[in-house]
Amino acid sequence: MRVEGTENLAGHRASGTPMIVVGNHTSHLDGPVVAIVLYEAGVVPHTAAKADLFTIPVLGWALRQLGQVAVYRPGLMSTPKNGSSTGSLGELSDVLDSGGSVLIFPEATFTRDPDEWPMRAKTGAVRLALKHPDAVIVPFAHWGNEELIDKWCGKINWKALLRRSASIRIRFGAPVDLSAFRGIPITHDLLVEATDHVMDAITAELVQLRPGPPTTPRWDRAVDGDPFKKIDERNQIRAKKRGARMRFVGCAVLGCVALTRYYKGRRKK
Secondary structure, rough: OOEEEOHHHHHHHHHHEEEEEEEEEOOOHHHHHHHHHHHHOOEEEEEEEEHHHHHHHHHHHHHEEEOEEEEOOOOOOOOOOOOOHHHHHHHHHHHHHOOOOEEEEEOOOOOOOOOOOOOOOOOOOHHHHHHHHOOEEEEEEEEOHHHOOOOOOOOOOOHHHHHOOOEEEEEEOOOOOHHHHHOOOOOHHHHHHHHHHHHHHHHHHOOOOOOOOOOOOOOOOHHHHOOOOHHHHHHHHHHHHHHHHHHHHHHHHHHHHHHHHHHHHHHHH
């Protein structure tokens, strides 16, 4: 991994200022890779991860133990009871109140842009930033993850991963100035405009890492559609069935253990 711009994290880390770190989203590796980079830079991130991950045995437990935050969104996968997007923002807000740092991918899912440039994003990160005027919002971009793992089937490209020439580049930018959006009534249009401003900052960093001009105007699923919708729905169904199988196997194993202990107890009597 080649990392640039960590000086944009250093001052806020030293002063204990809460941070909202936001970036583009292209693969399953984005969260873990950026979390490692932040941790090595002295920032302990609380990642906003989709709630489906918290239902996976072992992984879900690990995420909860590490203080990560489940984000709920509509989809084919079932989410835990009492889960809501409002509750997720509340948990992230609590992290900022305590002076912590949160890692958010504003697009909320992998970009649907055919050329993998950032697409139109959700407004959650900006909502948090406006609610916490003391927090800084630091943009970053990464490039290279998408070559190592297929974002739709999860297949790992072991040849690329094991090559010494394979690299992931990550670049942190200067904090985004949201002063123009503070001190005025918060409306949906204001949140959308402020979010576009944040995505412009992320795109500006990504331009430094990869070839080609960014898509203009930015890809918007509501307008341009979702070319990967069928693939995404298929993978959601497969993941749901896989989760059900894993839960069945887990229950079967626990049942066998319980029966074994029961019969051993009877034999002793």
